Amino acid sequence: MDNAATTKITENVLKAMLPYLRENYGNASAIYSLGQKSRAAIENSRIKIAENLKVKPSEIYFTSSGSESDNWVIKETLNPREKNHIISSKIEHPAILNSLKSVERFGNETSLISVDEEGFVNLDELSEKIKDNTKLISIMFANNEIGTIEPISEISKIAREKNILFHTDAVQAMGNVKFNLKDIDVDMLSISGHKLGAPKGIGILYIKEGVEISPFINGGEQERGMRASTENIASIVGIAKAIEDAYANMDENINYTSDLRDYTIEKLLNIDGIIFNGPIDNRLPGNINITLKDTKPQTMVQYLDMYDICVSSGSACAAGSINPSHVLRAIGRSEEDSLSTLRLSINHNNTKEECDYVVEKISEGMKKFKNR
Ligand SMILES: Cc1ncc(COP(=O)(O)O)c(C=O)c1O
The missing domain is CATH 3.90.1150.10 (Aspartate Aminotransferase, domain 1)
Structure with missing residues (x-):
């Protein structure tokens, strides 16, 4: 009765993952065939996820968690040479709220908009809070405590009109709300594997082509130089399978x-x-x-x-x-x-x-x- 905290890995996911925990353990950067099997598994997973979300595979980045995806957005979309303003809501997950506190330390300003008695964000207040230096709006897709599904399309329209980046934390929405990114226009979207039958320690950040965001982990060229670290191949295969099954059912x-x-x-x-x-x-x-x-x-x-x-x-x-x-x-x-x-x-x-x-x-x- 606590599936919003985490879920059990499904049999389908486990079955898809096992070969990459056993025999196919190659480093995806290696050019020999064992490594290339891993590379193919990652890229096929990316294609599968992109098909379900109706985006381009190159817009899918693998991370270690929903928290990491949220931290990446808040910390790396701001311009370090300017004082940026970010709008979010009072009911976000701590991964967003504490990241906001972190960027405030560098002189950025944040506004948290209020919600009504059912948890829906106040759209008038959102519009009123927008300033000339508002760089980013980050509002969660669905709340993890009281389950409110926010009016994401309407928020997106407000952001578009003002030319402001829009991110949504879809960690709880994924698999529980039917959506694709052709119908709703967001710039960035966070997903976590362990909420939908994939293992803990794998996440996704969707970044729309053209969005300016800096790399989150510096190092090798993994994830096109945006998020270094040897890929967690089995979990990448796992999250792709979990998303495929979630959309199918x-x-x-x-x-x-x-x-x-x-x-x-x-x-x-x-x-x-x-x-x-x-x-x-x-x-x-x-x-x-x-x-x-x-x-x-x-x-x-x-x-x-x-x-x-x-x-x-x-x-x-x-x-x-x-x-x-x-x-x-x-x-x-x-x-x-x-x-x-x-x-x-x-x-x-x-x-x-x-x-x-x-x-x-x-x-x-x-x-x-x-x-x-
Ligand atoms: C809305 C929301 N965002 C982010 C997270 C963090 O996800 P993860 O556990 O993958 O870091 C959670 C987890 O409870 C969540 O519910």
Whole structure:
């Protein structure tokens, strides 16, 4: 029940990867045939991903993670000789928010636009915040905590009119929202493998042809000199397979998961003391975010864990910290309520029986731990 934190590698992905972990272990820069098999695997993967996203293979860059892709965009699109202005939102992932803090140290300025009570960014505020030196707009495609799917096409139009670069963090959207980059016009887009059945430690940054961005890791000529380091071939093959499968089964998976989500939400809302967070429409198919009135979410997470149920208190990346969720604060929840949230993120591998079991255990836990 915590697929937004990470997913299990699928059998298809594992099968595609294994030859590159065993016999085909060559360095893709080597000119002998073992190396060239690796080179071919990388370039075929790039072609496969580009076909699904409807972009050119040369616009796909492999990175180590969603966080790396986000850091690359924020840190390397700015002009070091100018004071740049960047617009983002209050509900971004820490990979964006902390990168913004990092570039602020060098004299750049950032504006974080607010969201409404369902987590949708305020488009009027976005337009109003644009200045002559606004270089980049970075707004996430879908929120990892409350599942809000942002109006990416509208944001893109605003950016286009003003000739400003537009990046979107699509780490949670990939595989969960049907899109391609012919229909929506973005300059850069971040993806992470482990959210969609590929391994941890592999990501993608789509960079539209013509966008000026500096290399992120200096070194050899890998990724056309933009991101050095010997390629992680097995994981590149893995993420390509995961994306291929996600696109092949997209409608079926989205329909199944969102029906299961709505069924589970309805049952959860019958429990006394549960408040629902996030939007009703335009929500990630697997996202359920609830506030447990007068119950510590950590206690509930531990209780559910005794029954082998994995859920997240707030977002996984913020777990371990006891700060209230910045996303829930941004949608107007009180500090106390923002500390008491639980995120369930189901996917097409979950069943109705599992959801019934989870609802039953949450209901039990609410009675046991109220005010404790
Ligand atoms: C919206 C969003 N962006 C970025 C990331 C970071 O991705 P990665 O774990 O691949 O670094 C996450 C991970 O939770 C996320 O949900």
